[in-house]
Amino acid sequence: MRRIWTEGDERVDRTGVGTRSLFGETMRFSLNDDAIPLLTTKRVYWKTALRELLWFLTGDTNIRPLLAQGVKIWTDWPLDTYRSATGDEMSAEDFEARIVADAAFAAKWGDLGPVYGHQWVNWPRYEPVGEGLFRRATQGHNQISALIESLRNNPGSRRHIFTGWNVADLDRMALPPCHMTYQFHVRSDGGLSCLLFQRSCDLGLGFAFNIFEAALLTRMIADQCDLHAHEVVWTGGDVHLYLNHSELVEQQLRRVPEGAPKLRILRRPATLFDYRFEDFAVESYAPQAHIPAPVAV
Template identity: 85%
Template sequence: MPDSVHYELQYLDLMRRIWSEGDERVDRTGVGTRSLFGETMRFSLADDAIPLLTTKRVYWKTALRELLWFLTGNTNIRPLVAQGVRIWTDWPLERYRRESGEAISAAEFEARILADEDFAATWGDLGPVYGHQWVDWPRYEPVEGGLYRRAARGHNQIAALVEGLRNSPGSRRHIFTGWNVADLDRMALPPCHMTYQFHVRSDGGLSCLLFQRSCDLGLGFAFNIFEAALLTRMIAQQCDLHARELVWTGGDVHLYLNHADLVEAQLGRVPGGAPKLRILRRAETIFDYRFEDFEVEHYAPQAHIPAPVAV
């Protein structure tokens, strides 16, 4: 995209096309969507650029905490709730209400998660979602009698990716995914941002292509694109490369029918500014970064636009 064209305009154009031309469909949540299939956007990551949306406030600190949580392999909401991150609460809360019959509020549920470790273990786990697949993909090893048992440690796709980029940058196999078919029915939500592929240019430029099978353009996308860019920057630093570009491809890209107020408000705004992401410390490994290692500068978004989450 030319430097003179703001990176966010392609996002707003896609939002406009979905709202005016999208196929209206009944979806899993029952809310209904308008969607287009097979869309692509490109975002420069050069010179510390970060694709934060400016036509509404994106709570990038929450997104940062989520990405760092993914990299731990943890699948329980307890450490997120302890940091004030509530973006994953709705799924275990819905399960608890359904299975227990108790009409508990989200605040009461989160208080129990924090206060009672056993309650959190039973009701706060999301199943083998993103982080588990990223760093602990199940492996099986042979035992006597022609049988197999699950290995104590799974395959760490992120560690393998970093090693591969360092030792064989020209490979076309720099990929990790969360789409483990055998585990899908045990996940609170199958991975939406599911497959990442990385490419190294001869000048050391690292690019990432993210394939997202399902994209809630009104709410989820802002976090998805920020976290993919952030992860690319972290990997580039660990591999002595420089981040170049993030290519985003969406399968079913949709807007929920109850997001009309969000769509109309956001399409009425003009993007501006060029935020930067600074990594303040090179961690020993990709898994050792801390929240305080990151800083966003020159981010002056317009007001937050509230909208309901479809569960």
């Protein structure tokens, strides 16, 4: 963060807010002994991140089930679409309430397009129907199930990969995937590591969720494959701070990290898709105060 803020290249970005950025950065986080990478210099709402990850694994792309759980981190994109299309400057609170209460309204305005979860568990497949024609298969390819089978049956493979970057679907997504490609590696001692490539990283807001969810997913996969979690390696393409996040940056840089949070998995269900919110507990997490900052849409 300090290096981006003091040495980063200042650029105009898609949102118009402007950023300072570095390109091609890597960090490593140990997962040994139940360690979990949770930022301690500000509060990370890990319960919200957990609910988001479990939602990804359902393949759902509508914000309605998230809002029903009080998770509002995806509201800005469909709300912006609604306002642009209708001219109605409905408040975020009213929009969210109507999404939860009105299934038809949610179906029309609450969907994000084929974002993360859809690509993870329902990547489109096409089947031949003759005369050189193809139709979309009813059930897409479940990359996560395939990954689990690959780790169980061929741990030495170098193809333990899933991705959300489906070029054919990018234009239909509310936001193309930022944390886009995950690769897994099994050590000879049974240690499972994850390499996450993130093409675009909002270090001030998004990163804390991204790295927690990558570590959480690695722990869940290790649990299902009779492995133990070893490490998350994070690589960012464009790693940036928004120019309107100066207060967040300056407060964070004045604070001193402390503590060693742990994540416990309390139950091993039949499949990766059967974990529930109450199956997880974070311990020894005593973060400093939350630092608010605006989201650039």
